[in-house]
Amino acid sequence: MTKSPSPSLDDYRVPLFGDKKAGKFALADVDPSAKPFSTGSKDGDRDHLTEVGQKIDVQQERLHAQRHDRVLLVLQGMDTSGKDGTIRGVFHEVDPLGLRIVAFRAPTPIEASRDFLWRVHMQVPGAGELAVFNRSHYEDVLVPRVLGQIDAAECERRYAQIRDFERMLAETGTTIIKCMLHISKDEQKRRIQARIDDPTKHWKFDVSDLEARKQWDAYQLAYQDALAATSTDYAPWYVIPADSKTHRNVMVAELLLRLMDGLKLEFPPAKPELNGMKIE
Amino acid sequence: MTKSPSPSLDDYRVPLFGDKKAGKFALADVDPSAKPFSTGSKDGDRDHLTEVGQKIDVQQERLHAQRHDRVLLVLQGMDTSGKDGTIRGVFHEVDPLGLRIVAFRAPTPIEASRDFLWRVHMQVPGAGELAVFNRSHYEDVLVPRVLGQIDAAECERRYAQIRDFERMLAETGTTIIKCMLHISKDEQKRRIQARIDDPTKHWKFDVSDLEARKQWDAYQLAYQDALAATSTDYAPWYVIPADSKTHRNVMVAELLLRLMDGLKLEFPPAKPELNGMKIE
Numbered sequence: 001m002t003k004s005p006s007p008s009l010d011d012y013r014v015p016l017f018g019d020k021k022a023g024k025f026a027l028a029d030v031d032p033s034a035k036p037f038s039t040g041s042k043d044g045d046r047d048h049l050t051e052v053g054q055k056i057d058v059q060q061e062r063l064h065a066q067r068h069d070r071v072l073l074v075l076q077g078m079d080t081s082g083k084d085g086t087i088r089g090v091f092h093e094v095d096p097l098g099l100r101i102v103a104f105r106a107p108t109p110i111e112a113s114r115d116f117l118w119r120v121h122m123q124v125p126g127a128g129e130l131a132v133f134n135r136s137h138y139e140d141v142l143v144p145r146v147l148g149q150i151d152a153a154e155c156e157r158r159y160a161q162i163r164d165f166e167r168m169l170a171e172t173g174t175t176i177i178k179c180m181l182h183i184s185k186d187e188q189k190r191r192i193q194a195r196i197d198d199p200t201k202h203w204k205f206d207v208s209d210l211e212a213r214k215q216w217d218a219y220q221l222a223y224q225d226a227l228a229a230t231s232t233d234y235a236p237w238y239v240i241p242a243d244s245k246t247h248r249n250v251m252v253a254e255l256l257l258r259l260m261d262g263l264k265l266e267f268p269p270a271k272p273e274l275n276g277m278k279i280e
Numbered sequence: 281m282t283k284s285p286s287p288s289l290d291d292y293r294v295p296l297f298g299d300k301k302a303g304k305f306a307l308a309d310v311d312p313s314a315k316p317f318s319t320g321s322k323d324g325d326r327d328h329l330t331e332v333g334q335k336i337d338v339q340q341e342r343l344h345a346q347r348h349d350r351v352l353l354v355l356q357g358m359d360t361s362g363k364d365g366t367i368r369g370v371f372h373e374v375d376p377l378g379l380r381i382v383a384f385r386a387p388t389p390i391e392a393s394r395d396f397l398w399r400v401h402m403q404v405p406g407a408g409e410l411a412v413f414n415r416s417h418y419e420d421v422l423v424p425r426v427l428g429q430i431d432a433a434e435c436e437r438r439y440a441q442i443r444d445f446e447r448m449l450a451e452t453g454t455t456i457i458k459c460m461l462h463i464s465k466d467e468q469k470r471r472i473q474a475r476i477d478d479p480t481k482h483w484k485f486d487v488s489d490l491e492a493r494k495q496w497d498a499y500q501l502a503y504q505d506a507l508a509a510t511s512t513d514y515a516p517w518y519v520i521p522a523d524s525k526t527h528r529n530v531m532v533a534e535l536l537l538r539l540m541d542g543l544k545l546e547f548p549p550a551k552p553e554l555n556g557m558k559i560e
């Protein structure tokens with residue numbers, strides 16, 4: 001997580017669990033207002049986002065066509081960190097075919113009566129699908145930990161269960177990437193205030209959301225521990241500076257594109273039996 | 281389905297089941313190459329589609345915000361009629377949040393061992409969702425009928441079961457619109473030939489798809505009967521001339537926008553307890 005003269009996406013990867021560096025990971029070391037990949041202007045960044053989005057679309061069409069690989073993008077972050085906006089921004093150029101957005105809200109009684117991975121497992125991407133989790137099973141090592149509903153031992157068990165679950169997904173053909181949208185407490189203040197000051201935005205805000213803000217430091221620590229315990233080579237975590245919305249979208253899009261490029265996706269092979277065929 | 285001097289979307293609505301006109305409905309009376317809502321130029325039509333798409337996006341944001349109404353768009357049509365392309369074209373401007381695309385393929389053994397509505401029921405839109413069915417339960421009154429796997433009596437029973445199912449969905453808060461993408465046999469020939477001539481498009485085509493083309497007239501009749509038997513005030517069918525891709529998208533988008541405008545969607549009301557609140 002050190003800054004190099006020429007920034008790399010990997011500078012924003014959380015050290016892998018088990019690495020000697022993992023213990024030194026501090027969320028506070030990442031500046032939420034950083035824009036390391038900016039072109040220098042907002043317009044330039046927007047154009048760049050469109051370009052990357054179009055490249056993702058090309059890869060997405062191949063993924064959909066070959067119906068073999070599966071891709072999972074997990075988005076987490078504090079309230080107003082921009083999970084919804086990231087989905088809109090990153091996927092604006094992408095064909096909705098084969099794209100599935102899954103929002104996890106407070107568990108229903110049926111969900112709560114099962115293990116915390118049950119509802120998540122049901123929503124994993126199928127062959128040829130790109131699934132985006134808007135919140136995820138990580139809520140279950142954040143909220144209950146901060147509220148004191150689970151103790152440290154249970155939290156560690158859940159980290160291990162998550163690693164096992166994600167490794168199984170990876171081993172069975174799913175490529176996973178996880179992004180924590182990292183905003184500053186000041187930026188959250190501005191965004192919440194903006195929602196309050198605009199009555200048409202009140203639906204995005206509930207007074208109870210302020211409880212999490214009051215526990216800001218506890219949540220930052222819960223995130224830091226969860227990320228360090230579950231960043232793996234098969235499902236790495238990236239911390240995305242998210243005070244700038246456009247730059248945040250650029251970074252998530254770049255990460256997703258790099259991942260999809262790495263899959264070496266190809267259209268299914270031509271069918272020899274169709275060569276020269278003339279339709280009546 | 282008669283042509284008026286100033287064309288209306290309703291000219292393309294299939295007469296409602298039970299109407300005296302319903303018996304006279306003939307799919308062949310709809311010209312697949314018609315472009316009644318064209319601006320006169322392809323560029324003009326594209327710009328118009330973008331405008332309508334942006335208006336759908338505004339309505340979609342309200343739908344997502346209020347989390348109450350549900351919208352279901354069903355797309356059916358012969359191979360190459362453009363179901364995938366319609367989804368891409370109509371929803372290009374629409375936030376993927378709250379949009380869910382569901383493709384129904386050949387039933388799995390688990391699906392086939394239940395009634396034909398079972399897998400469909402599982403995929404109906406939830407509160408605040410817009411679901412698009414790419415194929416649907418209508419496959420079950422088309423393919424098995426043409427292949428002689430069900431007799432006329434069973435087909436009639438299924439029509440009635442579909443009407444009952446869709447009425448229940450409508451009564452419980454889902455607004456339904458169904459579009460049959462209507463292409464000519466000649467246009468299908470051109471499109472299949474284009475797929476054959478481009479090896480990167482072979483994945484979109486299987487030699488077995490030609491079986492349905494050989495039964496073109498039987499499928500047209502099966503569509504005609506199914507549409508006439510299941511076009512209702514709570515779930516009307518529209519026949520969309522689909523030889524022109526852009527114009528096809530415009531018509532589906534216009535229908536969807538009209539339907540969503542009709543819902544009088546509003547953002548949830550402001551919360552008085554937030555008035556004047558200052559965030560710390």
